[in-house]
Amino acid sequence: xxxxxxxxxxxxxxxxxxxxxxKMLGTADTARRGNRISxxxxxxxxxxxxxxRGMLSYTWIIVGLCVGGFVGGLAAKKVEMTxxxxxxALFNGFGGLxxxxxxxxxxxxxxxxxxxxxxxSMGVSWVFSGGVIYVAMLIGAVTFTGSLxxxxxxxxxxxxxxxxxxxxxxxNLLVVVAxxxxxxxxxxxxxxxxxxxxxxxxxxxSLIFGFMAVxxxxxxxxxxxxxxxxxxxxxxxxxxxxxxxxxxxxxAGCLVGASGxxxxxxxxKAMNRSLSNVLFSGFGSTGQSEGxxxxxxxxxxxxxxxFYVLEAARSVVFVPGYxxxxxxxxxVVKELAELLESNGAEVNFAIHPVAGRMPGHMNVxxxxxxxxxxxxxxxxAVNPAMSTVDVAIVIGANDVVNPAALSDESSPIYGMxxxxxxxxxxxxxxKRGQGRGFSGLVNKLFVMENTRMIYGDxxxxxxxxxxxxxxx
Amino acid sequence: MDLVLLFFIFVLSAFLGLExxxxxxxxxxxxxxxxxxxxxxxxxxGALLATGAEAEGSLAMVxxxxxxxxxxxxxxxxxxxTDRMLQMFKKKEK
Numbered sequence: 001x002x003x004x005x006x007x008x009x010x011x012x013x014x015x016x017x018x019x020x021x022x023k024m025l026g027t028a029d030t031a032r033r034g035n036r037i038s039x040x041x042x043x044x045x046x047x048x049x050x051x052x053r054g055m056l057s058y059t060w061i062i063v064g065l066c067v068g069g070f071v072g073g074l075a076a077k078k079v080e081m082t083x084x085x086x087x088x089a090l091f092n093g094f095g096g097l098x099x100x101x102x103x104x105x106x107x108x109x110x111x112x113x114x115x116x117x118x119x120x121s122m123g124v125s126w127v128f129s130g131g132v133i134y135v136a137m138l139i140g141a142v143t144f145t146g147s148l149x150x151x152x153x154x155x156x157x158x159x160x161x162x163x164x165x166x167x168x169x170x171x172n173l174l175v176v177v178a179x180x181x182x183x184x185x186x187x188x189x190x191x192x193x194x195x196x197x198x199x200x201x202x203x204x205x206s207l208i209f210g211f212m213a214v215x216x217x218x219x220x221x222x223x224x225x226x227x228x229x230x231x232x233x234x235x236x237x238x239x240x241x242x243x244x245x246x247x248x249x250x251x252a253g254c255l256v257g258a259s260g261x262x263x264x265x266x267x268x269k270a271m272n273r274s275l276s277n278v279l280f281s282g283f284g285s286t287g288q289s290e291g292x293x294x295x296x297x298x299x300x301x302x303x304x305x306x307f308y309v310l311e312a313a314r315s316v317v318f319v320p321g322y323x324x325x326x327x328x329x330x331x332v333v334k335e336l337a338e339l340l341e342s343n344g345a346e347v348n349f350a351i352h353p354v355a356g357r358m359p360g361h362m363n364v365x366x367x368x369x370x371x372x373x374x375x376x377x378x379x380x381a382v383n384p385a386m387s388t389v390d391v392a393i394v395i396g397a398n399d400v401v402n403p404a405a406l407s408d409e410s411s412p413i414y415g416m417x418x419x420x421x422x423x424x425x426x427x428x429x430x431k432r433g434q435g436r437g438f439s440g441l442v443n444k445l446f447v448m449e450n451t452r453m454i455y456g457d458x459x460x461x462x463x464x465x466x467x468x469x470x471x472x
Numbered sequence: 473m474d475l476v477l478l479f480f481i482f483v484l485s486a487f488l489g490l491e492x493x494x495x496x497x498x499x500x501x502x503x504x505x506x507x508x509x510x511x512x513x514x515x516x517x518g519a520l521l522a523t524g525a526e527a528e529g530s531l532a533m534v535x536x537x538x539x540x541x542x543x544x545x546x547x548x549x550x551x552x553x554t555d556r557m558l559q560m561f562k563k564k565e566k
Contacts, residue, residue: 018511019488025507026493031500032558035507039551042514049517054525060537061524068544075545076552081560087553088506095512095546101539102518108532109522124475230505233512238485240515242478250478251485252514258489259508263501353498360501367499367560378498 003053010048011248017041018252022259028373045248081368082325085358089151089226092233096143099236100203103136106243107199111192122245129243130187134199136239138179138206143232145210150225153214154357160219164282172212179205216282220322220399222357224267224278231260263359270353272415298434301452303461306428307468313390315346317382319421320362321355323396323432327458333395334369336462339469345390348375350382350419352400383420392424394445395458396431402443427451430458503557510550516543 018041024034050061072091079087110118110133115126122129152158179202186198217225234256241249268275310316318337324330337347349371355362363376386392394401401421404411421427422445429446431453445451454461496504522536 018514019492022489022504022508022511023492025504026496026500028497028500028561031503031507031561032555035503035510035551035554035558038507038511042511042516042547042551045514045517046520049520050524052521052525054521056525057528058524060528060533061520061540064519064523064537064540065544068541069548071541072545072547072549073552076549076556079553081557084502084506084553084557087549088502088509091506091546091549091553092509092512094542095509095515098513098519098539098543098546099515101535101542102515102522105522105526105532105535105539106518108530108535109526112530112532128475227505230509230512233509237512237515238482240518242482244518244521245478246517247478247481249514249517250481252511254482254485255489255492256508256512258486259493259504262490262493262496263505266496266501351498353501358502359505360498360503363499364502364557364560367557370560373499373561376499 003051007048007051008247010044011246014041014045014048015248015251017044018255022255041252045252080328081330081365082328083155084364085222085226085356085361086151086155088358089147089154089229092226092229093144093147093151095233096140096147096229096236098140099233099240100137100140100144102240103133103140103243104199104203107133107137107195111196114192115190124245127187130189130195131183132239132242134183134186134202136236136243137199137203138183139232139236139239141203141206142210142213143229143236145207146214146225146232147210147229149211149214150222150229153219154222162218162282163215168212168216168282169280172209175205175209175212179209213279217279218282219357220354221271221278223354223359223361224264224271224275226358227260227263227267228275228279229260231257231264234258234260267354267359270417271413272417298429298446298453299451301428301454303454303464303468306452306454307465307472309426309428310340310391310465311343311469311472313340313345315389315391316340316348317386317389317392317421317424318347318349319392319394319397319401319419320349320351320366321395321397321400322357322361323398323430323458325356325361325365325396327396327432329395329459329462330365330369330371332459332462332466334366334371336466336469337371337375339466343469348377348382350379350392350421351376352379352397352419355397355400379417379419386420387423387425389424390426392421392427394421394427394429395462398443401445403448404444408444421445422448422451425450429453430461431455432457499561503554503561506550506557507554510547510554513543513547513550516540516547519543 021038
């Protein structure tokens with residue numbers, strides 16, 4: 001077999017590793033092995049690519065691999081678990097930008113050769129090559145700026161709320177029309193210089209569009225956005241595979257596209273909203289809801305009183321939300337849970353699928369704090385037994401425990417499955433202040449008879465409870 | 473390169489992907505996302521070709537090199553961070 005045949009054969013093996021890896025990532029017992037297997041697939045793909053006979057020089061390749069490997073490895077080792085959503089968004093953006101640049105480099109190569117000789121070398125018409133180059137550029141650019149903006153929102157570097165202004169949709173539509181028209185002219189253009197101008201304009205507009213698309217999406221909808229951008233980064237790689245005519249890129253990218261899409265659908269279902277509603281509605285922007293004239297006041301409770309209730313409790317359920325991540329309270333939550341258990345209570349954690357800012361956010365944090373896996377329960381498992389629970393402790397969660405989603409048809413979140421903390425015998429809500437949740441709604445849970453608010457920093461509150469329990 | 477063949481591969485991979493992971497337990501959502509994110513760094517192959525096979529100093533090569541650095545960050549960072557997360561999941565199964 002010649003070198004090209006050998007390389008392509010190795011790509012097949014690498015693709016098989018990806019398929020196995022991603023399959024194993026979907027099951028708890030095999031996930032870690034799956035990740036490593038897909039890593040081996042990646043290594044194979046990289047190594048055999050270096051054998052390509054077209055390679056002129058390895059100097060810059062080695063430099064690039066070292067720099068990228070060092071930066072990526074360091075970031076991955078150093079990151080706090082609470083910052084995981086930002087990091088994933090950032091890596092995602094890098095992947096997108098990389099696909100854009102690969103498409104651009106290919107365009108430069110084609111421009112150097114001229115369309116006709118380039119088409120000859122690729123064996124397909126320029127209209128096709130130009131088309132896929134443009135599409136790969138477009139998806140890569142949207143993934144890049146979209147992820148970068150999501151990163152900004154998640155890390156608090158830019159305001160996380162939805163940003164809506166009048167005419168926003170019309171402008172977005174115009175941008176899309178412009179991008180598509182440029183692409184059509186680009187694909188049909190015979191003149192290399194005109195094409196270059198069209199391509200650069202296309203890059204600029206696509207970058208702007210990625211930014212505009214994430215603009216009207218608020219912080220609480222981030223799990224959907226991150227999953228969707230994850231899917232896009234795969235599609236970008238797949239499109240880049242069409243550009244350079246490489247199967248392993250197409251297969252691997254497409255697998256990622258599919259897995260991201262599945263996660264996106266799961267997240268949307270967990271909020272009982274359609275994808276288009278999440279993307280375009282500007283949900284959670286200010287002034288969306290006035291809350292419906294509740295005159296009841298939330299009743300506050302001090303830590304001491306809360307302690308007496310907890311000490312007597314036989315079963316306790318924690319309901320963590322984004323607030324737990326912000327307060328970095330996962331370790332002290334675990335400590336409290338252990339003390340309650342040794343005090344004879346049954347302790348569980350109820351995890352809503354969209355709690356936090358990325359899919360599975362709460363699971364990662366609680367796993368970091370060493371909470372036993374069996375105690376992490378999904379919404380469907382917890383709800384039926386909720387009425388027998390003595391105390392439900394809501395830590396920085398809001399909309400995912402709002403009973404209005406079940407009962408109030410006028411509520412924007414009506415129909416969203418929630419963790420039914422309100423049916424527990426008593427409910428403690430740990431909350432920083434009296435502000436509203438992401439949706440801007442007044443939470444009916446907070447004013448219910450069996451609910452007591454514990455205001456203040458969740459971590460500080462929990463530490464006090466831990467100390468009191470230790471002292472008892 | 474046969475055009476139809478490329479699309480054929482694309483469509484089959486899409487179905488394969490959807491079948492492979494149609495059911496994911498929620499505690500694995502984050503690792504699945506960051507692990508698949510690392511796989512999307514496969515674009516590194518295109519970056520390697522552009523860096524190594526284009527004339528040194530040409531725009532195509534510079535673009536390829538930049539793509540290579542970014543894709544490598546994506547790949548190495550993605551795999552390492554996913555492994556770190558899964559390690560935390562692992563240790564309680566004892």
